[in-house]
Each structure stands twice: as C-alpha cells, then as structure tokens.
Amino acid sequence: MDETYFSRHTEFAWEIAPHGAMRVPAIIYADAALIRAMDDKVYEQICNVATLPGIVKAAYAMPDAHWGYGFPIGGVAAFDPEEGGVVSAGGVGFDVSCGVRCLHTGLKTEDILAVQEILADSLFNQIPAGLGSTGAIHLNSAEMDAMLLGGADWAVNQGYGNAADLERIEEGGQMRGACPDCVSAHAKQRQHDEMGTLGSGNHYLEVQKVAQIFDTPTAQAFGIQEQDVVISIHCGSRGLGHQIGTEFLRKMVTAAPQYGITLPDRELACAPINSPLGQEYLGAMRAAINCALANRQILTHLTRQAFSHFFPDAQLSLLYDVSHNTCKVETHLVDGNTRELYVHRKGATRAFGPGHPDLTATLRAAGQPVLIGGSMGTCSYILAGTEQREALAFSSACHGAGRAMSRHQAKKNWRGRKIMDDLAARGILIRSPSLRGVAEEAPDAYKNVSSVVNTADQAGLARKITCLEPLICIKG
C-alpha cells in the first residue's frame, strides 16, 4: 500500500481520515514495511467498515491484516446498539470462534526428541484432520443443543477434560446467550459427526518448545520456562459455523434495505443489533462459539490420550484458550464514558490487560495470555494484554502471521512434499492428509510472524512474552 494514503499518527499507527460515507477514521497498526506489503484491499475494506451505522471511535486493522470477506481479516470494529449499531456476519467471519489454545505438558524438548517420529504418527492417527473429516462422537438432537448451550463446560461434563480447564478459557468455557433454536437444522446436521476434528486450511495441532523468553516474570506467571514443551491447537467451529455464516450473510443482504442500511459492499451485510435478525444472528453465533470451545476441548482430550501412551505421568494443563473470530459484548471506556459495545474481532485476538475483571484470579495480575499462531514451520508467540493501551483498539491484538499470498498463488509456487522434506531437515515433522493443503500453507505464503508480533508489541497492543518453535505439526 502507498504510505501517502495515511497520516502517520505514531511510528506504528496509520490513520485514514473520514472521507466519503465514513463515519469515523480508520486506523491500521503496522510498521512501514508491513504497510508497504499490505494489499490495497485492506485499505478499501477498512474504509468500508468505517461507514457502518453505530460504529464507535474508529475501524481498526491489526499488523497481520489482509483481504477478507467484507471486513479484512485482522479487523476490529465496535458498535453501540443505542446508536443504531449493527452486527455483521462478515465481520465475525465464516469460521466462527476459530481460535488457539495452548497446553503445558511439563515435558522438556529432549523428552519429545526421543519419540518425535512415533509421537507425530500417533497424534496424526488419533486427531481427525482434513476437509470433511469426521470424529468418533456423534451427537443426537438433544446432545447437539446441549453442546451449543454449554460449550467446553458441556464437553467437560461429557468426560472430555476437567473443571480446571474451564477457568483458562474465555467466558469460562461457556458463551452465555447462545440460542440453539436460532441454528438451522442444516447447520446442526453438518456438525453431527464433526466434533473433535481439526478441519483444514490453516488449522493445526503443534507440539512446540519454548525457544525464547522476553519477559521472565510474566512467563513465570503463565507457568513457562525455556525448553518447556507446550501444545497449541488451532481450529474452530467446522461445518456448523460456516453454515451459520453462509445463511445469515444471505439473510442480512436481503434485510439491509428494510433496515435502511446502505452497503458499500454487499459482503458487509449486517443487521441492527436491536433487531430480530440481529438478535437471531447473535444467538446463533454464540452457539457456534460454544461449538468451537467444545471442539477444542475434545481435541484436548484426544491429545491427552495420545500423550499418556508415551508419557503416563505427564499432566497436560491448559494455559489459555482464545477465540479470534467473534462479536462480543464488552464494556469499554470511550472518551471518558463507560459504554457497552459489540466488539467484532475477525482474525484478531482479545487482549485484556492486567486487572481486568473477566480474567481468572491466577492470571489477573499478569494480563490475558494472547496466543499468536505462526505459519507452518515458523515460530508462534505468547503475548500478554496491556492495561494502559486498552484504548488503542478495544483491547485487541493480531492473531497470527496473516496471509501474504492467496492459496491459489501458493499452490502454483510450492510443492507440499518439498516443503515437508525441507521442514523435516530442520527437525520439524509435518503430518497432513493433504499435500496440496501443505503447499497452500507454505511458510512463505504468510507475512513474517516475528515482524507482525514485534509491531503489535511496539504499538502497545500486547506485550511479547515468549517465542515457541515447532517440533511436530499435525496439519489439517
């Protein structure tokens, strides 16, 4: 993108003044190199978001932002229902509540190296991965509704994991206000056999070592030391979330004129929060959030089973679970006033600072762990929310490296087999049902995660705590 599009607020904040139908400014957090490399669609899309009714303060893009459906991926926007604010299916994204959780293992790198190949094979055998993959769990209608209401809490009650896991999940593992009746039969049917499955695309399960610590006291508060082994699971709400997104997007496009909403791009389809359709979507989306939380909880159970075979004494405890495709009601201070806002984060992670009342007691002093997944074969990061910078983007940070290239282009540039061989030579074992999927996910098809994270840190969105390097990656 051309730097002259912006007035540069600080070294890491680039502002677009309101023009045309924009109600508020748009702000992109990035360094100069990321801005130059960012595709022009982010500019267009973030300006479009700024035109939506009831938007508060500004439309934001994170350093990993790239072209998405309607809203950019890496976008944050908050709306006030009292001012005609809207909720948008495209502003949440199709993979509702896609997110990352990170587990401690209590193991060290050398423990994994001793069994690396067979552990990789075992995880690959026991974690269903890939497009259309199904699991061993099949939910009847009553169980489906209970899952959509209960989330990870439901999963724990079914025997997948333990109660201690729940306090390390956003919303305590259960999103309130879910409405299973707002979820279509078709969406439920698509999820019937997909609980406890990883999915495809950028989803993965990684065994990682803590390679570097940048903030020792906070790392200690998170229970992390160098050379510790952790496991990160990145996945979402599978077919159910996708179906909900598809259906409500269509409904919102149709209903927009009757709500007097003019859309600069039909992909921005939305409905007033205070409308039947808006409420119906919020109920369905919250059910999909619970689906994703339950899914990651079941995958955690499967991972524990696989590990127990090799390490019978290992206790896999949950460090934290974040969702990065959501719309959540949160209280924020805006120009000195406390307001209840509907915060859309699409490819953006919540990043509550120290002292936030929604954080569990054991994490409140340190701030929320912000889990940033890298691309395949590259580092991931753990950051922490910052209190003083809450105002920057409604307590939000980036969510990953962010694509730099389309899947189509990536398939033309790389071969999956070659990528797997190159990574194996560096001690990183990839297991995937799809070589084409591996090519689409080539590390160089993504932005440099380290520069994205450094920018998030320097911009004050969140603080860098540790860097994780992959040892095993089960790729969807």
Add this chain to the structure above:
DNA sequence: ATGTAC
C-alpha cells in the same frame, strides 16, 4: 475457513 454450489 468450507460437503469449491441452491
């Protein structure tokens, strides 16, 4: 991201 689709 997703049973590349009514």
